[in-house]
Amino acid sequence: MIDSKFHQVSNTQEFNKYENINNEVFLNKDIFPDLHLLDGPLKVYRSKATFDWRKMRLIFDTLQSWELKFKIWNFIKNNEIFDQSIETLPIDEQRKISNQRMFAVINAKLLTIEEYLRNPELSPKFFSAFGVYDANITGKVLIAFYMFPKVIQSLGNKSVKNLVMETQELKNIGCFALIEFAHGSNTQGMKTTATYEPLTKSFVLNTPNFEAAKCWIGNLGKSATHAIVYAQLYTNDGKCHGLNAFVVPLRDSKTHLTFPGVTIGDMGEKISINGIDNGFLIFNNYKIPKSNLLSKTGDIDDDGNFITQFKDPKKRMGLSFAMLSEGRVGICEFTTSYGVSAISIAIRYSASRKQFGPDDTNIEFPVIEYQSQQYRLIRHLANIFAIKFFSNWIAKECAKIVIKGFSGEKISTESGMEMHAISSAGKPVCGWITRDCIQDCREACGGHGYLKCARLGDLRNYNDPNLTYEGENNVLIQQASNFLISIREKGWNAFENASPLETAAFLKDGEEILKSKWKWTKVECAMKPENQLQTLNFIVAFLLEKTFKLRNLLKSLGQSTFDARNNSQVFHANLLAVAYAHRQIYVTFLAEVQKLPDSSPEQEILTKLLSMFGANLISTFYMNVLYESGFVTSINACELLQTGILQLLPIIKDQSIALVDAIAPPDYILNSPLGMSDGEVYKHLENFIYQSPDTFTRPSWWRDIVYKEKYLGLSKL
Structure with missing residues (x-):
């Protein structure tokens, strides 16, 4: 029995609206290009897809979101100021160009401050669409022309609100x-x-x-x-x-x-x-x-x-910082967009790159056909889908709170505290998932992945500051564990009213959850989403009770509240906060899958991705917790999950190109010879390499090579 009630607005409503493939919405070739008509190495994989990637695109993001993204991407495509340099420019030149791009974006009025305030749910998508191409634009524009005037508008008096208009007129730059x-x-x-x-x-x-x-x-x-x-x-x-x-x-x-x-x-x-x-x-x-x-x-x-x-x-400072707290929610979207680009590049490259084959033939297989390559990438594909659904959910929930604040409607203390907690856990976990994804994608692309033009290094560096922006992750997650423990102190029943967003409402049944056991003996049972959710529910409840009891014990031994908190972080509170975020990410993914038409091709493949996400999550992070707690007594529980993962790999592999097509930005934004939608890696790699101004030139220091004696200790001077 799945213990959850999902109330968030679903992207699947867009899917249901456009379920008829003949609908004219698919005539928009910016958003829905005819990828199936492309020849090349990826055609064979696209032909294996059991679902229409265009429908999947409307599950992953709303039509409104895609229209906004392509409005931005076409603006970038059609403005030469956004042309990317082949080589790394001097810092002063980078800043000059970023400044020019910032003014170009604001002057184009792609998203006015009024629209930004009226529809806060779309703002993370607006900035992530820029950020996946150039993270400098996101930072400069968001700070100077949106957050700066927004805080003044929200917290300032009439005498300073003229700065809002002056900022819109590009007279001021804020920070x-x-x-x-x-x-x-x-x-x-x-x-x-x-x-x-x-x-x-x-x-x-x-x-x-x-x-x-x-x-x-x-x-x-x-x-x-x-x-x-x-x-x-x-x-x-x-x-x-x-x-x-x-x-x-x-x-x-x-x-x-x-x-x-x-x-x-x-x-x-x-x-x-x-x-x-x-x-x-x-x-x-x-x-x-x-x-x-x-x-x-x-x-x-x-x-x-x-x-x-x-x-x-x-409480006064809480309101003062409230306008800045959306930053954590935005980072969930930003970091996800980097993961989307990285996994798109790596999977397309792996389906194009051929290497090795049977010893008695001259046939080479695409490297995605090998189990080890499938595992290192497909688990990340599942992770990226999961955090994308989560980032959509948390942006919508945060937007509701922000809109209430601007309209003067009272915001419940419980909603504010819960949003603070889940964003404090969700932002770090999304950042870590993307960090690991990009690194594995870089390695999975071999030496070519180390080229700057592959863009995996840029994506890795773009994501890196997300791990410390808006709070260093290991400090930030303590906010989530403190939230859970403070409610637990009032008793399990307190979770029912303390969790209006329902990220922790399931813990009202904490006593019953802690009595549950792993009872599955077949792979298909261990891989069922409802059983994986039951396992994740237990993990959170067990870690909460374990951490709660440890803190009480430390206090009974004379430690202060500060010391008790400090001495219960490693192996306890930290893991609790991460598990809390993992479970909510799983729940938001499951919610979208449940809303799709039963047995539709889209529901079937997303259910497999969800099972992959859950099985890898539980077997990688929590098996020791499950054995320690007594939830698992069977010695083969981990083997069941691992077998399930291995069974899913070849199935999802055949769908992976279509899944990537559903989420990838267009080629000119992805801007990687390894990840172009036609899969012609070597043609694009040749073009990128030949464009470098120094590819075929003699170095300016060639004399040091020819007249090298003085560097070898042979000079008489």
Whole structure:
């Protein structure tokens, strides 16, 4: 019995609307090109597909999402400013080009700030569509022209809202200054101060030392004119009122020089995404008007007193940071888009690349025909489908909360806390899944995968900062485990009302779940989604109870709450949070599969992918938990799952090209000779390599090769 009630709006509604293949929607050849007409190595695999990849595309994303993505991709295709260089450019040139692209995007009004605020569910897709081509664009545009004005619009008073219009008119470039060199996740420890001066009705900003300098500020190093700065607010009586947000002008709009009292520095070269100019910021008695305080959460009255409607400082700061909390949800989409591109490249390459064959023939097989290649890629294909469905779900749920906030409708505390918890676990897990996917894809493509033009290295580097953006992952997941344990302290029944999004509502039956056992003796039973879900339910419940009891034990031995939390992370709370995210990812995948017409080709292949995802998840991460807990007593439980995986590999292999066709961006966005939709790897590889300006030239240092004696110790000089 599947213990779940799914209420999210489903992409499968789009599928059901367009189930008739003759519907004119499929005449849009941008979104639904005639891939089946392409000749080449991939044709044989496309002919094996049992489903129509175009229908699958409407399950994976809504038609509205695809139309938005192709609007962006065609904009990129038709603007020469977006042409990619064959070689890595100097950093200053990268930043110059990124700045030009940023202005081009905003000037095109592809997504206005009004549309962004009205339809927050689509915004992650908008930015990920840019990001999969060039992650620099996503970072610069999102920060400067969407998040910056959005926070001002949400938290500021009338006197600063003119900055919203000026930003839309490209007069300002915004950024966010929150973390400091010595403090990131611990916001309470930040040292930048804003002291109110009643005589001048202004705030005086100061940075006490370099450790307190604001850092990693995207757009600040070379381009930003304004920042939203988070500083400790002090009133004239010397009392601190915690972190508050201020709009701070930084550079003169005519000279682009910093104002007196402001010091801006560049963070220097990064591993990647160097088109974004991250900087650091230092204040020295820098004054800003009183009106520049974003005062929705707290203000200064005429007598210089701090006033706020929030008695609890944590709740006040929670609202102040609420506009930034969507970042974790957006990252789920961004990181998924990188995984989509990587798996598309690797699977298409593997179906085109031939190597080895029977010893007594001259026949070579595509490497995707080999079991080891299938396992290393198809499990990642299942993972990417899973996190894509999850990123769709969490974006929709978050959008509901955001829309309520903007409309003035009351947001339940439970919804806000649960969204914080599942995004704090989901963002790290999505990032880790994509990280592992890209690395395996790079290796699966062999030496060719190491070429820059293959783009797998770029995708790996694009995804890398997602593991620390919006909170370092291993710190962030603690928010999820703390959420679960705080409810458990009230009893299992408390989960029923504490989980309106239903990510943890199943735990209301925690006592019964913990009594359940692995009772499956056949492969087909172990691979059934409802049985895999029952297993995942048990894993979360067991890890929660195990962690809860350990913390109570540590407290009974005299440890403080802080120490008890700290000493129950490894093997307990961390694994609990990851399992919580894994289960919800599985549930969102299952929900979409259940909504499809029974026994339809699309439901059948997605069910196999879901079973692959669940079996690999359980056998890779949790078998030791299942044996330790006593849930599994049969010695062959792991073997059943592994056998099921091996049985699915050749079946999904035959469908893998069509599955990739359903999710891959167009060739000019994928931009990899290994992953083009026609599968003509060597033709495209030749073109890419020949385009390099130095492919056939003599090096400028050729004399060092010819006259090498002085480097070999043979020179008489």
